[in-house]
Amino acid sequence: MTLDLATLRRARLSRDPRFDGRFFVAVLTTGIFCRPICPARLPREDNVRYYESALGALQAGYRPCLRCRPDSAPGSPAWQGSDTTLKRALALIDQGALDGDSVEALAARLGIGARHLRGLFQRHLGISPSGYAQHRRCLFAKQLLHESSLTIGEVALASGFGSVRRFNEVFRERIGLSPRDIRRRVSSTSTRKDTGQGLGQCLSLTLGYRPPYAFATLRDFFARRAIRGLEWVGDDHYGRRFRWRSARGHFTAFHQPERHGFRVELVIDDLNQVTGVIANIRRMLDLDATPSLIDATLRDAAPVLPLVEGLRLPGLWSPFEAAVRAVLGQQVSLVQARALTQTLVDALGERTPDGGCHFPSAASLAGSPLAFLGMPDSRRQTLRRLAEAVAGDERKPPHWEDILGIGPWTAGYARLRGESDPDVWLAGDAVIRRVLSPPSLAGGDSDIGIDIDKARPWRSYLLLQLWSHDHDNDP
Template identity: 60%
Template sequence: MPITTPAMPPSLDPEHCRVARMARDARFDGRFFVAVVTTGIYCRPICPAPAPHERNVRYYASALEAASAGFRPCLRCRPDSAPGSPAWQGTDTTLRRALRLIDEGALSTGNMTQLADRLGIGERHLRGLFQRRFGVSPKAYALHRQCLFAKQLLHQTRLPITQIAFASGFSSVRRFNDTFRQRIGLAPRDIRRQHADNKDTQQSMQLTLSYRPPYAWQTYRNFMRKRAIAGLEWVEENAVGRHFLWAGTSGHFTAHHQPQRHAFRVELALDDLRQLAPVVANIRRILDLDADCELIEQHLATNQTHLPLLNGLRLPGTWSPFEAMIRAVLGQQVSLIAARRLTQQLVNALGQPAPANGRHFPGAEAIAGSDLTFLGMPGRRRQTLIDVARASLEGNHDFLNVSGIGPWTRDYARLRGDSNPDVWLTGDAGLRRALKQWPDLDAEQAAPWRSYLLMQLWSLEDERPHETQ
């Protein structure tokens, strides 16, 4: 593909990009990419290779734009490992959801019409969103993401190439080889020959997932530790992990924080590697690795000038919207300690066995088929749990018509289960206490990142007895 040099997107200031790449500033990792016309390669701004002359450099807002212009990814800094989610994702809800569904395999297992229907928009509108933002179709974006994920697996694991093809969403090895060679510029085996020192097996592997610094690890860890369910989740000094179920397959992961590398080393075991890409995407969401904290905090500081901000605060995710909703209902009108006890009882009674005497979080069928009398809570709330499970089995994942689900419960589930960046929990007890210190705070000005303002206010509270799971 011939290399083209279109005009730089107006959102990128060439002088700022030059300074950032010369400093190899990790805070800009993934916010733009550096293409070199003399080599035909594009890099992350933190690439350790000698910096090229500015006259030979072009800047792109995404790896997709650099690839579409004919550049191939650097094998040294590996753009496939860069944090995702540039700043605009906080403001474009439909596009953000479309990208998440594609990363979860929506176009590998379905088609454009089905994706548009899930988004509640027309197929023409969906194509227009991608053309305006990336200059390519949703399918082209999906193929690009699949190739970058496959490249990451080729670099970081010793999985057989056949397994990598299926794990990255391709239906055949031939299709994988042709598409990979076209978009990356190398055959999969060429990369594998250069990186063959990992000792992973088909079921177990290690991956490195990067983020933009800073990362308020201690705050994240403490939040998760207070809510961890024995047998299901574990929280260590520098790691978090859990057992999980995803699309009929089971697995577990442990994410070890490596602040010196601005990354997590993730030990992951999975029964069916065809689910690997969406599982990794969900782990990234749970850890909130793609947040641009510097941008978010700058926005919050501009609009909430007197609020002390904790740098690098993340949204602590829960594995799924269903689990988040169940845990939110269990935490209604009780203390955090009581909510954790009820959740533990539910997992012990209905959760499927997992390796090492662990348990999985109960599925909708298990909860819908139980009377839940073993839970020490009002019958009306037990019925709400059952109704949530039945709604999930019927495909109603918004739980809009479930009795006992009010705005607070639904929004909390969106915060933890969807990692929605713009949730404001009006009526939350911990938030009300924090707002007494900041009576002039205007949450509307924090949009589209009100969830991060909420976490900032919660972090100011040492004790939050009415928080939920």
């Protein structure tokens, strides 16, 4: 257990939202498990058991609470262990890697054997990769049953089940209720919408986070880089168009601070891909971060630096898009980089029926001379080499430094925004060098007392904190 018993008790009794998703509370007398923020009457301590994950509570035989709905809690990386390969495997499964593919294919993607992968899951989680995938599908299906107007057959499809019969069997086995039981007990507030022009299904979901959440800072970061036709930003929302495997669509995430979450309006033309799309939206908005832990680490590493509490990593849709934007931003200002990106999207982006466009595909970049871009030819060739390196799967990052023209800064930026790597440090970044030694913060000294190593494994957040002090010139 990553939290001591006294902390667990205090968090449960206070219903502290900062611990939402970091542990779950099972009640012996009812056979139900809840989030620590559940509004139900608090049980006696001797009737309570604590679990680090919803998976653990389900495996112990408890059913999820229909009131606080553990399926809608923010995820917690703490219980996944420290094995990097396991974390990658879990992230890929959350994105739908086993929805149609085998465990052997997933293992090959990770560069290990299937037996090794199964052993990792058994040692750390006590369950097989396929069992974990079933668990994730069931919790996501439960959320869709609560919040969407999709039929049960559509929920089965959207959550990754191959058939309604299989969905019913697995759901009843793992959740303890049938899908129809859930639908009878809740009334959906969503209504089926006609999106027009054949754009696809429209559904609305709530995605939670642990407070605090510095939405204004994240929103402004997105707004300074927003590309017309691809993205839109408002006072309380961020949205964009996307491609994901066979799917096309768009989403708008509306911030709801009173609910510690976002209401996401999603339009998608292939329900089979909903699981991966939602997981990627969560990553883009950094909804599974633990700000209390991150901020405490940064205060220790940089005691004199004024921190923006609840700062989140501003993700991009794919590692490929992040790397392209980084190359376009090499040795130019943010305004120039945005103009170059707009030119690229206007020229090569895939048009949509409603007048928008998607970010250009790797194939379109690789097949174009890119002569319309006002930049050195060496950088155009870097873009083409980059596109060739990710051909076939733009969601899978290559070995960035192996690509001629991709240096440490560009590779780090791609990992920071395209993979949401929490521990990127761009030592050569011009803004960082300037912010680390200004007279206004340092009193003329070149060292303002920041211990970079102490910020591990959250150096990406320290980087953003420093950028926030010079946001007019941030990358």
